[in-house]
Amino acid sequence: AQKVTQAQTEISVVEKEDVTLDCVYETRDTTYYLFWYKQPPSGELVFLIRRNSFDEQNEISGRYSWNFQKSTSSFNFTITASQVVDSAVYFCALSVWTGTASKLTFGTGTRLQVTL
Amino acid sequence: DGGITQSPKYLFRKEGQNVTLSCEQNLNHDAMYWYRQDPGQGLRLIYYSQIVNDFQKGDIAEGYSVSREKKESFPLTVTSAQKNPTAFYLCASSIGGPGEQYFGPGTRLTVT
Numbered sequence: 001a002q003k004v005t006q007a008q009t010e011i012s013v014v015e016k017e018d019v020t021l022d023c024v025y026e027t028r029d030t031t032y033y034l035f036w037y038k039q040p041p042s043g044e045l046v047f048l049i050r051r052n053s054f055d056e057q058n059e060i061s062g063r064y065s066w067n068f069q070k071s072t073s074s075f076n077f078t079i080t081a082s083q084v085v086d087s088a089v090y091f092c093a094l095s096v097w098t099g100t101a102s103k104l105t106f107g108t109g110t111r112l113q114v115t116l
Numbered sequence: 117d118g119g120i121t122q123s124p125k126y127l128f129r130k131e132g133q134n135v136t137l138s139c140e141q142n143l144n145h146d147a148m149y150w151y152r153q154d155p156g157q158g159l160r161l162i163y164y165s166q167i168v169n170d171f172q173k174g175d176i177a178e179g180y181s182v183s184r185e186k187k188e189s190f191p192l193t194v195t196s197a198q199k200n201p202t203a204f205y206l207c208a209s210s211i212g213g214p215g216e217q218y219f220g221p222g223t224r225l226t227v228t
Contacts, residue, residue, distance in 0.1 A: 004158075009156075033214045035216060037219075042221065043204060043206075043221060043222045043224075044206075044219055044220065044221045044222060045159075045206065045208075045219040046219075047216050047217070047218060047219075050215075050216045052214070091158060091159070093158075095214060097213060097214035101164065101166060101172065102147070102210070102212075102213060102214045102215070103161055103164065103174065104149075104159070104161070104217060106158030106159045106160075107158055108156065108157055108158045109157075109158055
């Protein structure tokens with residue numbers, strides 16, 4: 001069975017601060033996929049990134065960066081110079097492709113509040 | 117404009133009534149999914165379909181039913197057998213395989 005843990009329930013920062021959202025996962029499969037989604041107050045989940053288990057290269061996209069470490073089963077997400085528009089709930093998720101189905105297992109989310 | 121539409125955004129029903137939530141996508145995706153989100157919790161998978169005329173139960177399928185007669189559509193029926201139906205329901209689709217899922221805007225269902 002798969003499990004995703006986001007230990008930080010809520011984080012509050014002041015605009016322009018850097019913030020890191022933690023994600024720890026558990027799976028016995030050697031091939032798996034990790035995702036981050038953003039859920040703004042409107043409710044729709046917005047896809048941010050997908051990584052597969054064979055690619056541990058860190059990724060940067062503008063102010064967003066992701067640190068994937070298989071040794072610690074972590075896939076952390078950092079927002080640099082946070083902005084008020086970054087306020088949302090962020091979900092980390094894991095999927096395993098069985099050859100016929102891919103089901104996402106979500107963490108419980110981290111609510112990020114960015115204030116002026 | 118390609119995307120996933122869910123209607124309505126808010127839905128109110130009396131206890132004991134069945135209710136059907138709509139999900140339509142024009143992304144030409146093969147796979148579609150239904151999730152339920154409760155306050156302070158992550159999303160839980162209700163049903164999924166990898167191809168037309170085929171679907172499988174997710175982790176919390178009891179009290180729900182689905183159909184997949186067309187590639188574009190995957191309606192979810194919340195039956196009176198669902199003990200606690202009040203929740204936020206999200207539909208998603210993907211190209212299939214291990215690809216990322218894209219989500220609709222959701223339907224907030226309240227049953228009293």
